[in-house]
Amino acid sequence: xxxxxxxxxxxxxxxxxxSQVALGTLYRYFPSKVHLLVATMQSQLEHMHGTLRKKPPAxxxxxxxxxxxxxxxxxxxxxxxxxxxxxxxxxxxxxxxxSPEVDQVSRQTTAIILDAxxxxxxxxxxxxxxxxxxxxxxxxxxxxxxxRASIAQVKIDIETVCRLIDLTDPxxxxx
Amino acid sequence: xxxxxxxxxxxxxxxxxxSQVALGTLYRYFPSKVHLLVATMQSQLEHMHGTLRKKPPAxxxxxxxxxxxxxxxxxxxxxxxxxxxxxxxxxxxxxxxxSPEVDQVSRQTTAIILDAxxxxxxxxxxxxxxxxxxxxxxxxxxxxxxxRASIAQVKIDIETVCRLIDLTDPxxxxx
DNA sequence: CGGTAATCTAGAACAAGTTTCAGAGTTGAT
DNA sequence: ATCAACTCTGAAACTTGTTCTAGATTACCG
Numbered sequence: 001x002x003x004x005x006x007x008x009x010x011x012x013x014x015x016x017x018x019s020q021v022a023l024g025t026l027y028r029y030f031p032s033k034v035h036l037l038v039a040t041m042q043s044q045l046e047h048m049h050g051t052l053r054k055k056p057p058a059x060x061x062x063x064x065x066x067x068x069x070x071x072x073x074x075x076x077x078x079x080x081x082x083x084x085x086x087x088x089x090x091x092x093x094x095x096x097x098x099s100p101e102v103d104q105v106s107r108q109t110t111a112i113i114l115d116a117x118x119x120x121x122x123x124x125x126x127x128x129x130x131x132x133x134x135x136x137x138x139x140x141x142x143x144x145x146x147x148r149a150s151i152a153q154v155k156i157d158i159e160t161v162c163r164l165i166d167l168t169d170p171x172x173x174x175x
Numbered sequence: 176x177x178x179x180x181x182x183x184x185x186x187x188x189x190x191x192x193x194s195q196v197a198l199g200t201l202y203r204y205f206p207s208k209v210h211l212l213v214a215t216m217q218s219q220l221e222h223m224h225g226t227l228r229k230k231p232p233a234x235x236x237x238x239x240x241x242x243x244x245x246x247x248x249x250x251x252x253x254x255x256x257x258x259x260x261x262x263x264x265x266x267x268x269x270x271x272x273x274s275p276e277v278d279q280v281s282r283q284t285t286a287i288i289l290d291a292x293x294x295x296x297x298x299x300x301x302x303x304x305x306x307x308x309x310x311x312x313x314x315x316x317x318x319x320x321x322x323r324a325s326i327a328q329v330k331i332d333i334e335t336v337c338r339l340i341d342l343t344d345p346x347x348x349x350x
Numbered sequence: 351c352g353g354t355a356a357t358c359t360a361g362a363a364c365a366a367g368t369t370t371c372a373g374a375g376t377t378g379a380t
Numbered sequence: 381a382t383c384a385a386c387t388c389t390g391a392a393a394c395t396t397g398t399t400c401t402a403g404a405t406t407a408c409c410g
Contacts, residue, residue, distance in 0.1 A: 012367060022389045024370085033367065092267040092314075095183075096322050103323055128335040132311050135318075135332065139267075139310035147271050148278055157310065160303040163342055164335065187397060197359045199400085208397065 002040065002086035010037065010086055031097070037090030038101045044087065045108045048073055052112060062117040063165040069116040070137055070158050077141070078151070085145045092142060109134055117165065125168040136161040177215065177261035185212065185261055206272070212265030213276045219262065220283045223248055227287060237292040242337040244291040245312055246330060252316070253326070260320045267317060284309055292340065300343040311336040 001010045001018075012033055016026040030036035057068040077084040094102050113130050114122060122130070140157045143149035149157075176185045176193075187208055191201040205211035232243040252259040269277050288305050289297060297305070315332045318324035324332075 008366095011365095022391095023368090024390085025388055027368070028387085031368095089268060092317055093264060094321060099321055099323055102321065106318075106323070125335075128331050131328075132307075132332055132336045135311040135314035135336075136307050139314045142267055143310075146269060146274055146277065148274055148281070153306075156303050157307055160300075160339065161307045161310075161336075164339060167338055167342065183396095186395095197361090198398090199360090200358055202398070203357085206398095 002037065003080050003083040006082040006085035007037070007089045009082070012036075034090045034094050034098050035101060037086050038094060038098055038105060040083075041087040041091060041105055042101065042108065044083075045105060045112070048076065049108065049112050049115075052115065057116055061166065062119070063162040065116045065118070066113055066133065066165060067159050067162040069112065070133075070162075071155060073112075074141075074151075074154060074158070081145070084141065088138065088141050088145060092138065106134065109137070123168070126165075129164045129168050132164060133161050177212065178255050178258040181257040181260035182212070182264040184257070187211075209265045209269050209273050210276060212261050213269060213273055213280060215258075216262040216266060216280055217276065217283065219258075220280060220287070223251065224283065224287050224290075227290065232291055236341065237294070238337040238340040240291045240293065241288055241308065241340060242334050244287065245308075245333050245337075248287075249316075249326075249329060249333070256320070259316065263313065263316050263320060267313065281309065284312070298343070301340075304339045304343050307339060308336050 001014060010033065012026060013023060015036070016023045019026065026036075030039060052069060052072070057065040057072070059065040059068050091102060091105060110130055113133060117126070117130075119126060136157055140149065140154045144151065144154045176189060185208065187201060188198060190211070191198045194201065201211075205214060227244060227247070232240040232247070234240040234243050266277060266280060285305055288308060292301070292305075294301060311332055315324065315329045319326065319329045
């Protein structure tokens with residue numbers, strides 16, 4: 001349903017019906033629509049993390065590899081823009097009651113980026129850079145989804161923010 | 176109302192009532208709740224821009240001045256966290272129908288940052304950096320508002336992303 | 351003034367997320 | 381096999397954003 005029409009097209013009554021489950025049962029497992037969509041994002045992220053593990057990015061520097069990874073994820077999202085809309089809108093609209101789930105998504109994203117960087121134990125500076133990259137990633141997606149930025153612009157923003165990595169890890173080119 | 180309880184506490188019926196206006200009239204001027212709150216953000220941003228003009232940031236480098244500016248804005252938001260919640264959630268939840276208004280907010284934010292940088296005509300690299308800073312700013316606010324990041328962490332993220340400016344403007348220290 | 355278009359009002363109606371509840375069905379331990 | 385605890389169902393109710401309508405008010409123009 002999300003793939004068809006994005007956030008708005010996911011209607012809890014319809015979800016319950018196509019799941020062959022009563023509405024109350026759906027709410028038992030997903031306390032709100034946002035919970036449901038954030039859970040969807042978790043599962044998609046896991047899938048993507050698996051895919052990425054099998055085909056790691058091939059860039060020279062950490063910055064290049066992270067940018068390549070995010071662009072690969074971005075292209076995957078472009079194939080299902082409505083689904084992307086549903087998941088990202090849910091993520092940013094989530095209030096405190098969804099914090100644990102959103103945090104889980106964030107940790108998963110962090111793991112993907114750290115994988116791309118090839119870092120075992122990142123320092124505080126590296127972690128800050130990763131957080132900023134995640135911020136940019138989410139917000140750039142939103143501007144793209146709401147039609148205020150082009151695909152090219154998202155690419156530029158990702159590449160720009162990834163330069164932060166070189167700032168915190170001068171020896172990146174040595175590996 | 177936003178100051179009291181954030182996004183959820185702003186109820187269109189109540190807004191209409193306290194404005195001494197019929198519900199239909201409210202919807203005539205603000206086609207949706209999100210439009211209303213984004214308009215609120217516009218007006219707050221204008222006010223902040225005026226305040227900042229009177230007391231420009233005093234840092235040495237452009238990066239420092241931008242970070243100082245954003246931290247000042249952040250402290251202002253901390254005084255009304257619920258209002259901040261309402262405005263930021265509206266901004267990121269806005270769909271295409273609100274694009275013009277959201278774009279206006281974005282332009283205003285860009286102007287504030289460029290002011291702090293003290294740049295007359297920024298190059299493409301500078302503009303990319305500014306966009307990334309805005310991304311980080313919005314997303315960091317969200318993580319703070321939903322209780323997933325501390326004030327200190329937001330500060331670090333802002334300072335981290337502002338280092339990007341030095342990357343695109345090596346002569347910053349000369350001024 | 352008189353008329354016409356625009357605006358406003360009160361209130362109902364509609365849509366979708368969420369809550370609630372009584373009863374039916376399942377499960378697990380003893 | 382039985383009982384208690386848990387779970388599921390179907391349906392209604394509730395909430396709040398949004399739309400609609402019929403009439404009242406206002407503003408403008410010749």
